[in-house]
Amino acid sequence: MSGANDLTALTIAEAREGLAAKSFTAHELTSAYLAAIEKARVLNAYVIETPEKALAMAAESDRRLASGNARPLEGIPLGIKDLFCTEGVRSTACSNILGGFIPPYESTVTSQLWRDGAVMLGKLNCDEFAMGSSNETSAFGPVVNPWRRTGSNVGTNAGTLEGTALVPGGSSGGSAAAVAARLCAGATATDTGGSIRQPAAFTGTVGIKPTYGRCSRWGIVAFASSLDQAGPIARDVRDAAIMLRSMAGNDERDSTAVDTPVPDYEKALSGEVRGLTIGIPKEYRLDGMAPEIEALWQQGIAWLKEAGAKIVDISLPHTKYALPAYYIVAPAEASSNLARYDGVRYGLREQGGDITGMYEKTRARGFGKEVRRRIMIGTYVLSAGYYDAYYVKAQKIRTLIKRDFDLAFAAGVDAVLTPATPSSAFGIGEKGSADPVEMYLNDIFTVTVNMAGLPGIAIPAGLDAKGLPLALQLIGRPFAEETLFRCGDVIERAAGRFTPPAWWTP
Amino acid sequence: MSVDSNTVKRVARLSRIALSDDEVPHLQSELNAMLAFVEQLNEVDVTGIEPMTSVIPMALKKRRDVVTAGGEAGKITANAPASDDHFFLVPKVVE
Numbered sequence: 001m002s003g004a005n006d007l008t009a010l011t012i013a014e015a016r017e018g019l020a021a022k023s024f025t026a027h028e029l030t031s032a033y034l035a036a037i038e039k040a041r042v043l044n045a046y047v048i049e050t051p052e053k054a055l056a057m058a059a060e061s062d063r064r065l066a067s068g069n070a071r072p073l074e075g076i077p078l079g080i081k082d083l084f085c086t087e088g089v090r091s092t093a094c095s096n097i098l099g100g101f102i103p104p105y106e107s108t109v110t111s112q113l114w115r116d117g118a119v120m121l122g123k124l125n126c127d128e129f130a131m132g133s134s135n136e137t138s139a140f141g142p143v144v145n146p147w148r149r150t151g152s153n154v155g156t157n158a159g160t161l162e163g164t165a166l167v168p169g170g171s172s173g174g175s176a177a178a179v180a181a182r183l184c185a186g187a188t189a190t191d192t193g194g195s196i197r198q199p200a201a202f203t204g205t206v207g208i209k210p211t212y213g214r215c216s217r218w219g220i221v222a223f224a225s226s227l228d229q230a231g232p233i234a235r236d237v238r239d240a241a242i243m244l245r246s247m248a249g250n251d252e253r254d255s256t257a258v259d260t261p262v263p264d265y266e267k268a269l270s271g272e273v274r275g276l277t278i279g280i281p282k283e284y285r286l287d288g289m290a291p292e293i294e295a296l297w298q299q300g301i302a303w304l305k306e307a308g309a310k311i312v313d314i315s316l317p318h319t320k321y322a323l324p325a326y327y328i329v330a331p332a333e334a335s336s337n338l339a340r341y342d343g344v345r346y347g348l349r350e351q352g353g354d355i356t357g358m359y360e361k362t363r364a365r366g367f368g369k370e371v372r373r374r375i376m377i378g379t380y381v382l383s384a385g386y387y388d389a390y391y392v393k394a395q396k397i398r399t400l401i402k403r404d405f406d407l408a409f410a411a412g413v414d415a416v417l418t419p420a421t422p423s424s425a426f427g428i429g430e431k432g433s434a435d436p437v438e439m440y441l442n443d444i445f446t447v448t449v450n451m452a453g454l455p456g457i458a459i460p461a462g463l464d465a466k467g468l469p470l471a472l473q474l475i476g477r478p479f480a481e482e483t484l485f486r487c488g489d490v491i492e493r494a495a496g497r498f499t500p501p502a503w504w505t506p
Numbered sequence: 507m508s509v510d511s512n513t514v515k516r517v518a519r520l521s522r523i524a525l526s527d528d529e530v531p532h533l534q535s536e537l538n539a540m541l542a543f544v545e546q547l548n549e550v551d552v553t554g555i556e557p558m559t560s561v562i563p564m565a566l567k568k569r570r571d572v573v574t575a576g577g578e579a580g581k582i583t584a585n586a587p588a589s590d591d592h593f594f595l596v597p598k599v600v601e
Contacts, residue, residue, distance in 0.1 A: 104581040213562050226561070255567050256560075324544040335521065342522070344594050346585035355597045356522070364524035372523055373533065377540055379521040380509070389507075390544070395557035397550055402561065436536055437543045453561025478562060 007032040008182040012076050012239040015185060019065055019075050026061035026075030030054050030119050033077045037121065037183050039505045042155055045178040047082050047140045048090055049122040057119040064117065071117030073246055079184035081175050082123040083130055084110050084230075085219040089120075093221040094138040095128045097366025098347045107219025108251045109188060109230045116246040121184050125174030128368045129338065130195055130223045133442040135173025136428065137370040143173040145203060145425050146181040146500040150467035156503055164427035166468070169199030169442075175233045176203040180500060186234040186243050190220060192227045193326055194421075194446030197458035200233050201420035201471035204460040204498035206240045206488065207233040209446075211478045212453035213258035214244075216251030224333035225256075227326075227450040236497060237459065237488045241265035244481065260479060268482035269489045274308030276487065279413035283319035284445060286422065292464050293419045300417055300461055300472040303494040304487065314413060316404040321397050322448040327440060328381050328394035329451070334371075335378025341366060373436065402452040409477050415487055416475040418445050420458040424468035449475050457484040461495045469498050507545070508538045 007029050010018060018024055034051050054077065061075035085091045085103035092098040106114075114120070127137040135143040145166040148154060152163025168177040172189035176199035179187050189196040191209035200207030208231045215230040222228065232243035245266070250259040280301060285294070305311050343349035343362030352361035367375065381390035408416065422444055432439030449456035455478070458471040472491060476484045509517070514534045518525040525533070579592035588595035 101585055104578075104584060211562070213564075226558075252567075252569055256562075258562060258564065259567070318550070321547055321550055324547050327540060328544055328547075339522075343587060344596055345582075347587070349587035352524075353597070355599050357524075358597055359522040360519075360524035363522055367523070372521075373536055373540075375521050375523065376514075376517050376533070377537060380513075380517045380537070383517070383520060392557050393547055393552060394544075395559075396552040396555040397547060398558035399555050400550070400552070402558065435539050437539055440543075451561075 008036050011235050012185050012242050015076060020070065026058040026065065026119065027055065029075060030058035030077050033121055033184060040181055040183055042504050043144045043146060043177055043181055044141055045125055045143055045174045045181065045183055046079065046122045047094060047125050047174070050089055050120055053089070054119050054121050061117055061119065073113060074117035075119060076117070076185050077119045077121050078113060079121050079124045079175060079178045079187040080110055081126050081172055081188050081190060083126055083190050083221045084188055085221070086110055086120070086123065089123065091123065092139070093129045094126050094140055095367065095371065096139045096348060097341045097363070101346050105219060108216035108253065109220065109247045112246050112249065124178055124187055127171035127173065128371050129221065130171040130190055130192055131334070131370050131374055132170040133194065133198055133439050134167040134431065135170040136167060137368055139368060142428050143168045143177045146177055146504065147203060147425060147468050148503065166425040167202070167428050169202035169425065171195040172199045172233060176200055176205055176207070179203070179205045179233050179235060181502070181504065186232055186239050188230060188247070189233045190228060190230050191450065192223050192330060193450050194443035196231050196233060197446045197456055197473060198421050198442055200458040202425040202469065204469035204500070205233050205235060206237050206457065206459055207231065208240050208244060208457040208481065208484065209449060209455060210244060210248060210481055211455045213256050214248045214479065214481070216249070216254040216257045218251055218253040222337040224330040225337060226333060227330060237485055237492050238266060238269055241269065241485045263482055265482060265485050268485040270486060271490060271493065273304060273487055273490050276414045276483065277310045277312055277412050278304050278487070279312055279314035279408050279416045281314050281316045281319065281416055281418060283316050284418040290423060293422065293470065296462050296470050296472065297419050300491060303491055304417065307490045312413065314408045314416070316408065318397065318400045318404050319448055322401050322451050323440065323444055325394040325397040326447045326451060328390050329398065331374040331378035332382050332391050333378070335375045335382065338371070338375055398451050401448055405452050405454060414477070415483050418473045418475065420445060420471035420473040424464045424466060424470055445473060454478060455481050455484055457488050459488045459491045460498050461491060463498065507541055509534060509541065
């Protein structure tokens, strides 16, 4: 019993070793995760569990392992964000408008994970169409963060309840919660403005958004096509490196997927950062920023310096304009992408008299509040008379944001170190009910990276006074994911790893 | 810039999202909060700056002009809320 449970404590690298050494089978490993998922339904991390599929895939892995033909991720059980289309398995982007959608095709990223031998445990909760920073906009309800504030006993049946259940961040909240709670060995996620890095930061996990074009977007439900990128959320830097190698690569079906070789990212984990120059941008020091965020940042600087990196102060002057520009570009692209949900070809249909009435009622009923709001803002900024004032202006500011980074990199900076989020996880229902902008501010440190198309990684670096994880972010040059893994590994070795106690197990 | 209630209704119509009158005031204030937030972009001088078209400088890829898929009408209509003999059914649009 305890032996089977212990298997979920293994990282992907450790599980790979155990499977190769025949210490346990893929069937045993998958079964341990399926049992853990069953006991953790209170977290609401999975929106659909696929145990039969998982066991069938594990059986194939056991055959491969026995015959000595193991693939790179042979038998590794993964969770898949519900934004990825999975053939024959309901895929909804956590929206009612895609209610019973069963894709007849598989996304490129997930097909590459299965090609490499991984096992699918199920689909993970997320914000509706990935629009959110707390997982509260999901049609399947919020995900509960496995982390609780010190002294909180929320979620248990032990006398007086203290504290509030916390959000896991978003939009990849189910992915981050499932990885932190050991309900999968690793998970796929997507990031349009911070949706991999912010939930990773809120749950003590590692999340990397690769360079735009590194992973194919084919078969991933589109939000904002010039910003969307897939990436992994994992227990540690090595696991994220292992997963990204399988997820990344060129794809004829995505014209923006880039045709450059995918390196063996694990080889980057040398523990060596001597000779690297790390930039510290002064614009990320916000007025009223929590002192513990500043302290964490200073600690990160000290760790990299001790390991031999050169630290330089830099300026990225257009940083403060990234978030407002994002809230023009992203809704504009979303309003265009989501025009396809019309009640004709798939998903929900509401009757409404003539065809326009049918469209309007279908979309009013099928989309949640946040999605409707973003479609409308997007429609407004693209409408006649406003296009130049809003959309073209925002795209020009995007050029300036990217130029800031280009200049820093040209001056010799290899990576930029910043805090990942302005705070630790907050309570469910605590933010954004009166003013949507309050919620949007969560992405203030992450959104610049999407606007410039750069790779960014969130690395857990400590706990705050409330006992909750905090993370640092490293931003790299285009296609320099290896540098991020190398620096992230050094921070991880210094900071250690962070695991929440398993209070949700009955 | 801020929007009035008529503009909210017009944008909802353009977005093909049905809106009841009692939803308008709340949505109006939320849209105005977002527009007020993006107002700060007016501080930035963008004279002579080209708008971003691609974050990664690359020529758009081309593929060979050949048929790569087809004959999948059954799969394509499988998720349709209403279909008949591999056609999507919609409310009458031509009298």
